[in-house]
Amino acid sequence: MKAPLRKIFVKGGPFFGLILVVAFFAIAVPLVSKGGGDFLTYHNFKMIFTQTVLVAIGALGMTMIIVSGGIDLSVGSTIAFTSVIGARLLQHDWPTGVAVLAMGAGGALIGLFNGVLIAGLRMVPFIVTLGTLLIVRGTTKWLANNQAVNYPTQAQMEAHPDWHSPIIDWMTTDDPFSKALPVGVWTVVVLAVLTALLLRRTVFGRHIFAIGSNEQTARLCGLPTVRIKLMIYTLAGALFGLAGMFQLSRLHGQGDPTAAAGLELDIIAAVIVGGASLSGGVGTILGSMIGALLMAVLRTGTQAMEWPNEFQEIIIGTVIIVAVYFDRLRQGRES
Amino acid sequence: MTTTTASLRLAGIRKSFGATHALRGVSFDIAPGEVHALIGENGAGKSTLMKILSGAHRADAGTMELAGRPYLPESPHDARLKGVAMIYQELNLALHLSAQENILLGDESARGGWINRAASHERARAALAQLGHESLDLGRPAGRFSIAEQQVIEIARALLKQPKILIMDEPTSSLTQADTEKLFATIGRLRAQGVGVIYISHFLEECRRIADRYTVLKDGETVGTGEMKDATLDHLVTLMTGREVKDLYPRTAHATGAVVLEVKAAVSAPRLKRASLQLRAGEIFGLGGLIGAGRTDLLRAIFSLDGLVAGEVCVVGEAAGRATPRDRWAQGVGFLSEDRKEEGLMLTQSVADNLTLTKQDRFGRLGFINGRRQRATAQRWVDELRVKCRDAAQPIGELSGGNQQKVAFARLLEHPAKIFLLDEPTRGIDVGSKAQIYQLIGDLAAAGKAVVVVSSYLPELLGLCDTIGVMCRGELVTVRPRAAWTEAGIMRVATGGAE
Structure with a gap:
């Protein structure tokens, strides 16, 4: 490939990928589908956006971590953990606001734990978070007595027949402003803008890139690398905790200790598809959001094509490998 | 005499990297059983010359002969097979593998993919005996030996291929005085067995002790060669540094304070x-x-x-x-x-x-x-x-x-x-x-x-x-x-x- 052409492909890769996939389904779905359905419908896109929420919020935190040269495998467990915590608190009639804060704090605490081991004790992120993946999943099942935590409980229903927590509606009810999309989707948009600002416009954000690009240089230039890493994992953990909150609303009042198993792989894939480099120093929030969206479009599209589930997996796996090939091209360009 | 029995002979070797002329006509020869010191400042072209000899680089011009036949190594591996082995300053050992496994690495005694343990042990032991280090514990991981012992393991590995030429790059830079003495004993044994040793070192006193002859490189050229017993330290230093100082250094007037x-x-x-x-x-x-x-x-x-x-x-x-x-x-x-x-x-x-x-x-x-x-x-x-x-x-x-x-x-x-x-x-x-x-x-x-x-x-x-x-x-x-x-x-x- 010629250099400028390659550059465009590499830089705009995720975006072109998304357009390409949407265009493909827009043409193919009406031709194939027995119901004669259209792909480009409001209903489809609402579904795609809603399905993206968990992966997207996870990808926000994961982008920070991957840009700093790290990785976090404990995301799925963290999501299940905070959703069970949230369900338990609501069962005990805690106010919604407090429950939300507790879920964020729960995630942050797990992140801090990872951060202490990785930055403080200089252990490898992959291994540390593989450990926390199991520890947190086990703790979650233990807290939930190995079964789904339902709220409201039977007793709550009998005492207050009109019992209602707004959390239940955040992934379903149309949004309060334009009645177009659920609260969860708008939350992602707001959080994405904030995280993008944090990464691109703040000293902290520059320091994240600096550590990921060359930790030795960061140390040489006097950056407090340990403190910065602690903050990265803690902040990302808080975001994973919030993702747990939307996991809770998605299941309409049930905290499932087995939920979101393996979701970290979707999240990492979204970030990599979005152009971040696993060797650190490279990545954008916009790219990661496109990556998350691409995964959801692929899932919804293959369903609309009425292809069996197994093909979805094959296709998504292929997309990840293609994205990693682009990562390699990018690194080739730099060296 | 040495010229007629030369084991390795280089003539007019040139090599450029882009606009930089790393080597501008280097000539060099070494006889079997000779220890030859290669001397020069940092950047004089020693490493480039050694990379060409060991097959990592290819010369732009010049001829190389090994035992009277043209010598053109395709790769470091090819160079080893042809009889030129190199011991780098930074040792190349798999630190988790045992001494024996390291010595035989890439050349295991095996039949149908199965390692023949007895034969492996025998060959590794023989290589060490050649160096006078038969007491080394072959089963211990390489990482748990001292640097000097690791060096012995690496030399033993090189010996398996029965090299005619062994190149050693700064072998004493991380050795203690006592270990340096042991290394010199080892080099003495190699010399007695007819191996030509190219000894690269900045430590001129050591070179004078161990080497039979010397060659001095400066700015990519051979500026002197001869018998070590005729050379004084001052002579070597003058050969290494004798150059004109260009006036690149504008001296701004300044006074020192506290x-x-x-x-x-x-x-x-x-x-x-x-x-x-x-x-x-x-x-x-x-x-x-x-x-x-x-x-x-x-x-x-x-x-x-x-x-x-x-x-x-x-x-x-x-x-x-x-x-x-x-x-x-x-x-x-x-x-x-x-x-x-x-x-x-x-x-x-x-x-x-x-x-x-x-x-x-x-x-x-x-x-x-x-x-x-x-x-x-x-x-x-x-x-x-x-x-x-x-x-x-x-x-x-x-x-x-x-x-x-x-x-x-x-x-x-x-x-x-x-x-x-x-x-x-x-x-x-x-x-x-x-x-x-x-x-x-x-x-x-x-x-x-x-x-x-x-x-x-x-x-x-x-x-x-x-x-x-x-x-x-x-x-x-x-x-x-x-x-x-x-x-x-x-x-x-x-x-x-x-x-």
Whole structure:
């Protein structure tokens, strides 16, 4: 490939990928589908956006971590953990606001734990978070007595027949402003803008890139690398905790200790598809959001094509490998 | 006599990398059972020559003969098969595998893919016996041997291929005196078995003891060769350094003031054994010595990148005691790394980010960065130092070495530092950038800043510095005003010779 052409492909890769996939389904779905359905419908896109929420919020935190040269495998467990915590608190009639804060704090605490081991004790992120993946999943099942935590409980229903927590509606009810999309989707948009600002416009954000690009240089230039890493994992953990909150609303009042198993792989894939480099120093929030969206479009599209589930997996796996090939091209360009 | 029985003979070897002529007609020969010392300053072309011999590079011109037949190695592996083995300064062992597994690595005794344990043991044992080290525990992981023993394991591996020529690059640089003696005994055995040993070392006294003949390289050419017993130390040093000093070094008038930095008997792991110095405002202090003599380690210890095991580093007017690189920047100490790629720069990040990394919070409020102000600041330095780049937002990895170095230097100027620790500030950059950096250093001294320059290039040290200290084997041996030094004098102290 010629250099400028390659550059465009590499830089705009995720975006072109998304357009390409949407265009493909827009043409193919009406031709194939027995119901004669259209792909480009409001209903489809609402579904795609809603399905993206968990992966997207996870990808926000994961982008920070991957840009700093790290990785976090404990995301799925963290999501299940905070959703069970949230369900338990609501069962005990805690106010919604407090429950939300507790879920964020729960995630942050797990992140801090990872951060202490990785930055403080200089252990490898992959291994540390593989450990926390199991520890947190086990703790979650233990807290939930190995079964789904339902709220409201039977007793709550009998005492207050009109019992209602707004959390239940955040992934379903149309949004309060334009009645177009659920609260969860708008939350992602707001959080994405904030995280993008944090990464691109703040000293902290520059320091994240600096550590990921060359930790030795960061140390040489006097950056407090340990403190910065602690903050990265803690902040990302808080975001994973919030993702747990939307996991809770998605299941309409049930905290499932087995939920979101393996979701970290979707999240990492979204970030990599979005152009971040696993060797650190490279990545954008916009790219990661496109990556998350691409995964959801692929899932919804293959369903609309009425292809069996197994093909979805094959296709998504292929997309990840293609994205990693682009990562390699990018690194080739730099060296 | 040696010419007729030459085991390996090179003639007119040339090699260029781009516009750099690394080798400009090198000739060299070695007989079976001869130990031949290859001597030269850093950058004289020794490594390039050895890479050509061991098959890692190919010569542009010239002929090579091994035992009377043309010798053209395709790769290091091919060179080994043909009988030329190399022991690098940095040993190449799989540290988790046993000594025996390392010795047989890539040449296992096996039948149908199954290792023949008895035969393996026998061959490894035989190779070690050849070296007089049959007592080495073959089952122990290589990582748990001393450096000297690891070296023996590596030589044993090379012996399996029955080499005609064994090249050893700085084999004693990390050995103790006692281990050096044992190595010499080992080399003596190899010599007795008819192996030709090319011995590369900066330590001239050692070369004089172990080698039969010598060849001196300078600026990519053979400048002298002969019998070691006829050569004096002074003769060798003159051959190595005898060159004209070009006037690249504009001397800005400057006077030295009060002491700003004091290092008292500093020791750090693993290499810095002992160093004391005083640095004054307006002084350019040069640190000479061979690669691995501990110069970089001294700078890292001063900058608190490595912790002190003993001794003290004191920035005058600041609290003594433990510090971090962050504290040093706050005290006005700046460090320029010799390794831009691995340590000095973030290659994927912009010129502006690289230039301002030590103090980014000044470009905005409440933790936010005002990108425009940051880029404007960087652009000022880009203009002033004539850095060739599109703009301050360009990733620094896309710039040439000289321009990268100017940005790395500008980081210290922008901070701004008052004590400059510069490790090989002109390594790998073009002559124009070099002159510019010399000028900058001169201007800094004139403005009352204190500068420490580590350099392997003697004319640079003598042309630029007010005071020069020379290090050898981890110790800062001698510190004197520049006028009291000559190139030969620096070389003599650096190579461990008496004064």
